[in-house]
Amino acid sequence: MTERGVPPGPVATGAGLAEPRGYDEHATARWADEPPKLARADDLAGRGPFVRDRARVLHSAALRRLAAKTQVVAVGSGDFPRTRLTHSLECAQIGRELGAALGCDADLVDAACLAHDLGHPPFGHNGESALARLTAGSGGFEGNAQSLRLITRLEAKVPGAGLNLTRATLDATLKYPWLGPGEAASSGGKYGAYGDDAAAFAWIRAGAPAERACLEAQVMDWADDVAYSVHDLEDGLQAGLVTLTALRDSAERATVAQLTLESYCPPGLTTEAELDEVFTELLRLDCWPADFDGSLRALAAVKNLTSELIGRFCAAVQHATRPAGHPPLCRYAADLTVPRQQRLECALLKGVTASYVMRRAGVAEAQAREREILVELADAVYAGAPETLDPLFRPEFEAAGHDRARLRVVVDQISSLTDTSARAWHDRLWHPRQP
Secondary structure, eight states, X not given: OOTTSOOOOOOOOOTTOOOOTTOOHHHHOBSSOOXXXXXXXXXXXXOOHHXXXXXXXXXXXXXXXXXXXXSSSOTTSOSSSXXXXXXXXXXXXXXXXXXXXXXXXXXXXXXXXXXXXTTOOTTHHHHHHHHHHXXXXXXXXXXXXXXXXXXXXXXXXXXXXXXXXXXXXXXXXXXXXXXXXXXXTOOSSSOSBOGGGHHHHHHHTTXXXXXXXXXXXXXXXXXXXXXXXHHHHHHHHHHTSSOHHHHTSHHHHHHHHHHHHHXXXXXXXXXXXXXXXXXXXXXXXXXXXXXXXSSHHHHHHHHHHHHHHHHHHHHHHHHXXXXXXXXXXXXXXXXXXXXXXXXXXXXXXXXXXXIXXXXXXXXXXXXXXXXXXXXXXXXXXXXXXXXXXXXXXXXXXXXXXXXXXXXXXXXXXXXXXXXXXXHHHHHHHTSOOOO
């Protein structure tokens, strides 16, 4: 982005490269002009704008850091559970196949899926809540808005423009295409951009229907839900925190249904009785193993379960959104249609993980300490800034004209840390070692 927040006009997608089907020059424009590649043009033949976008996200430092950020189970607690990185890779695989089946550009959807969690801070959603409280009244903190901030401003590719992705790819990362609370066009709750990033947001959304996500963003959102719900179930089974015996117990199912209704269903969508019925039907599918003992046979059976569930969720959406014979769809040609049955099944699987993994004994106490670590770390970094900041963030802190802007830089720094480095920074800055 330019310093004054005024975007330049659309730039060419590259000499000799045809526009992807369904995506015009407006969609493939980049915020900042870039010099031509040093490689010969014939070496880049066929490497379209969305292939380049995917590569930029894949090679970003922010994506690498996700390897040490919590998905559900704390990083380092075992070798099997997903991290934010493996979750993002699996989300991208699901999203690109579903997107392609609907008519979307597969690389565009892949890039959006890889980017969707880049802004999440240490300690998962628990860390997000701590930073949100810390910045209340100062612009707030939201993982999705932080992701957009990273790819349009903080990542090192094009100075001032982050990764300088195409408009269509940036739009596909906007699960919540509106500005945060207190800013124009805010719907409250979740949001996709901070007020500080309003210029970038306006450029991305130029010509788009107000507060309506593009089809690629909706595919990314559903791929995220599917990957999250199915793979966290697999992790829970492998860790022994979820058991098939418990899931087949009617009282246990009722507890899961109640939690799902409270935590994962919008008001008025369904009832506890309907969820219990849907859960019972889901467990009757032939793909569920009889038991799980950790053996190779059992692991293969669970892997087959995850494959069948992903196929079930994606096939239902594909057929509902683009029936046989329907022309390809992309951008704003349609909205993703998720059948009610699959939406409730996906929500129930989230409820399973919440019941047996996220709310197990000791988790609340550990999460409280994680929130304390981030708040204490923010105090220490702010007090010692700019020296306590990475070189990347120091110029912005020094140029900040008021406390709100300086706090935003500190939060940018802290949210970039992994779980491991956040603890290490805390130990170094909050409890300095004696000489």
